[in-house]
Amino acid sequence: MAKRYELTDEQYEQIKDLLPGKVGDPGRTAEDNHRFINGVMWVLRSSAFWRDMPERYGNYETTYKRFSRWAKKGIWEQVFKRLLKDPKNAxxxxxxxxxxxxxxxxxxxxxxxxxxxxxxxxxxxxxxxxxxxxxxxxxxxxxxxxxxxxxxxxxxxxxxxxxxxxxxxxxxxxxxxxxxxxxxxxxxxxxxxxxxxxxxxxxxxxxxxxxxxxxxxxxxxxxxxxxxxxxRNDSHYMAFVFLACALIWLTS
Incomplete structure (x- = not known):
């Protein structure tokens, strides 16, 4: 069962194919994407220092570096945009x-x-x-x-x-x-x-x-x-915004 502010298994199923690290993608297969995103969500909600992230989400330095890498590559924005389905544009x-x-x-x-x-x-x-x-x-x-x-x-x-x-x-x-x-x-x-x-x-x-x-x-x-x-970095702040906006679409 997902803890508070974590993605449920059903929500993760909706986005897992939008994330890097799938089988067949260049580089190493990321089997822990669900845990990684839950760790980022914990920082998003609490605004605590990365070093204070609970150990259940993995190493905080590794999590931060991956979060930063995804922000620079525009991955958080891509996930958000691909969730935009059937907007009500009256x-x-x-x-x-x-x-x-x-x-x-x-x-x-x-x-x-x-x-x-x-x-x-x-x-x-x-x-x-x-x-x-x-x-x-x-x-x-x-x-x-x-x-x-x-x-x-x-x-x-x-x-x-x-x-x-x-x-x-x-x-x-x-x-x-x-x-x-x-x-x-x-x-x-x-x-x-x-x-x-x-x-x-x-x-x-x-x-x-x-x-x-x-x-x-x-x-x-x-x-x-x-x-x-x-x-400090505007791309990091916007990455959190894109994640929060993606969550709104996942729950709408």
Whole structure:
């Protein structure tokens, strides 16, 4: 029986063929992928130091090195993307959330800007930008520094989407974003900023669904490794985000 915050055998069966180390793959066959992912999930939920990982998950140094290697190769992202099946795209939602950076995240070899860290009113932060479907399930995400304006990231999130409407808060109210949405033949459900001379009406009933992306951020931040950024390397932080998002799809 799986312990709390571990993959069940049924959940692991759904992803085992998406992971490296299968018979026939280059390199050594990884027979312990299930145990390895459970170890990473323990760090994701607890945000403890890798060296504090329980021995039942294996050697912490080996686990960390494999986690880092998979992050650099984009394997966590690949697993997440291959779990995206039958998204409910009657409408999509975009938003962002600020994540405070722990002092451990500020001592990387590269500069803070290179690792998606920036100064905002909350101090040194990173910003997680997200696109989700009508059921509040994650579809696309990326990181910027905390000082980055939401408007600048909207087109990247919406690129290639085929939905009937886009729901976003007034932080995304710009003529450029509205034009981009209209060009993609989608309806913008975005309240006007108070300083806009001519207020643009929006579907208030549909706008109420925006709480789903807020709840999505709440679910993700139940993982302490996401609620606070401890990782110096942005690819490591995003690896945890991709894993947490994959788990949402596994349980949806």
């Amino acid at each position: 409408y999509v939602m975009i938003d962002s959330t600020l994540v405070k950076a722990h002092q451990n995240a500020t001592t990387g070899k590269k500069g803070a800007m290179c690792q998606a860290l920036g100064r905002s009113r909350g101090g040194l932060t990173t910003k997680l930008h997200m696109l989700c479907d009508a059921l509040g399930r994650p579809l696309k995400m990326h990181l910027t520094g905390g000082h980055c304006n939401d408007c600048t990231q909207a087109e990247t999130l919406l690129e290639g989407q085929r939905a009937q409407a886009v729901i976003a808060d007034k932080g995304y109210d710009s003529n450029a974003i509205r034009a981009f949405i209209a060009k993609a033949k989608m309806k913008a459900v975005i309240p006007s900023r108070c300083h806009r001379k001519q207020q643009i009406p929006h579907d208030k009933k549909l706008y109420k669904q925006r709480n789903r992306i807020e709840r999505l951020f709440g679910t993700l931040k139940q993982n302490r490794r996401i609620a606070t950024r401890f990782d």
